Each structure stands twice: as C-alpha cells, then as structure tokens.
Amino acid sequence: MPVALVVLLLDITLIYHASRTGRLRPWAFIILMVPLMGALAYIAVELIPEWFSSPGARQARQRVANRLDPEKRYRELCDRLAGTDTIANRAALAEECANIGRFAEAEQHYDHILKLPMGHDPAYAFRKAQAEFSANRPANALATLDDLQKQWPDFDSADAHLLYARSLAEVGRTDEALEEYHALAGYFPGAEARVRYGMLPQMVGRTAEARMVFNELLIQMRRAPKYLRDAQAEWLSIAEKQIST
Numbered sequence: 001m002p003v004a005l006v007v008l009l010l011d012i013t014l015i016y017h018a019s020r021t022g023r024l025r026p027w028a029f030i031i032l033m034v035p036l037m038g039a040l041a042y043i044a045v046e047l048i049p050e051w052f053s054s055p056g057a058r059q060a061r062q063r064v065a066n067r068l069d070p071e072k073r074y075r076e077l078c079d080r081l082a083g084t085d086t087i088a089n090r091a092a093l094a095e096e097c098a099n100i101g102r103f104a105e106a107e108q109h110y111d112h113i114l115k116l117p118m119g120h121d122p123a124y125a126f127r128k129a130q131a132e133f134s135a136n137r138p139a140n141a142l143a144t145l146d147d148l149q150k151q152w153p154d155f156d157s158a159d160a161h162l163l164y165a166r167s168l169a170e171v172g173r174t175d176e177a178l179e180e181y182h183a184l185a186g187y188f189p190g191a192e193a194r195v196r197y198g199m200l201p202q203m204v205g206r207t208a209e210a211r212m213v214f215n216e217l218l219i220q221m222r223r224a225p226k227y228l229r230d231a232q233a234e235w236l237s238i239a240e241k242q243i244s245t
Contacts, residue, residue, distance in 0.1 A: 008035075011035060014039050015028050015032070017047075018042065025072075027046070070100055071100060077092055077093040094110050095127070097109065098131050101134075103134045104131075106128075107128055110125075110128035110131065114128070129144040129145050129163060133170075139171050141163065142167045145160060148160070158187060161184050162188060162193050174200065178200060181193060185197050185213075191236060191239070192235050194213060194216075195217065195242075198217070214243045218236065
C-alpha cells in the first residue's frame, strides 16, 4: 500500500476520533495542514496521555494543547458565561483574559462584577488594577488601588502593595515607590519585592543604595533552606547580575 494512502487513512481516522471526542478544533486543521506530523502530534498529545493517564501526563498534555490552541479555554469560558451569567463564571473568564493578554476585556469583566451587589469585593478591584498595569496603564492601576484602599481600608495584601509600588515607579513617582518598597521588604514573601527595590535606585544612579539592598538579600538567602533558595532562584540570579554590573 502506498505510503501516501497510509498517511491519508491515518489522518482521516484521527480526524474522525477528534470529532467524536470533542477535539475537532484545532486538531482537524493541524492534521490536514501538516500531514503525518499533525497526526503524530495528535497521538502524542491526545491519545498517549489517555492510555497513560497519570497526573503528569495530563499536565503535559494541557501545556502542549495550550500552545497549539491558547484560546481554547477562553472560548469555553465565553460559552459558559453566555449560558449562565454568574459572578463565578465572569470572574473565571476575566482571569483567563488576563492570562492570554486580553487585559482590556479582563478589566471590563471586573468592572461589571464590581457593580453587582454580590461582586463588590476588594479582590476584584485588585485584579482590575492588575489588568490595568499589565495593559501599560499604571496611572489607572494607581487610581484603582487608591479607590480600593478608600472603600476597603482593612484590605491587606502584600501583592497589592507590590503592584502599588511598581505603579508608582512606572509613573515616575520614584521617592514614593522607594518608600513603598522599603516597607514591603520587611514582610513580602519571597525575594521579588527586594530585588525590585534594589533595581529602582540603581536606575536613577543611586548605586550604593542598590548594592546594599542586593547584598542584604543575598546574605540572608545564603542562610535560607535550599528549597527556599531554589524557589527564588530567578530573582536571586537577577540580584547577583545587578551586583556584578
């Protein structure tokens, strides 16, 4: 039997399987556009994990599937929201919008939620500010966070304070940002806040202050357990590079 015919039969079989199991999109397009390689990808991503359905295999499948069709979950959540418009469904869609870079849409969903009696919650205001910052609108993020603090003065979040400091730095309010980072350095979990704290004075030429922040962080982390150093490896690498420059 000619090889081309074998490949064609394999492609048809896999497309049929994809249609019967709700995977037609995007696999039919991939299989047809990339003969044989598309079929092998389908087998590797969809079929083998089913045959060996360990949690690790399922996670690997999800990662590959997300790369092939990054908006699949977005479409599913859009359909779910269209069927049942609840705060939970809209919040899930807003979070996915932020994950895939649809920041303006995420902000719109959070705005909608915050106007609802049961959605008037500081967590949604904070996520709206995150979406604004990610959309390169730090001034809007600051305004949202200031409003959050007025409406919910008891709301306390290290992540919100970090976002506030980053927003201050982005709009050029350097001294205020440094004050915020200085306060954060004492209680923020992990090394990110202190690394960002050190990078800011370095950017404005205050190298001695920056080196002191980085050195204190690295000395402290050398005494920390290995699992903690491993978890903060990315930020510690940045601190080491900043000192060496």
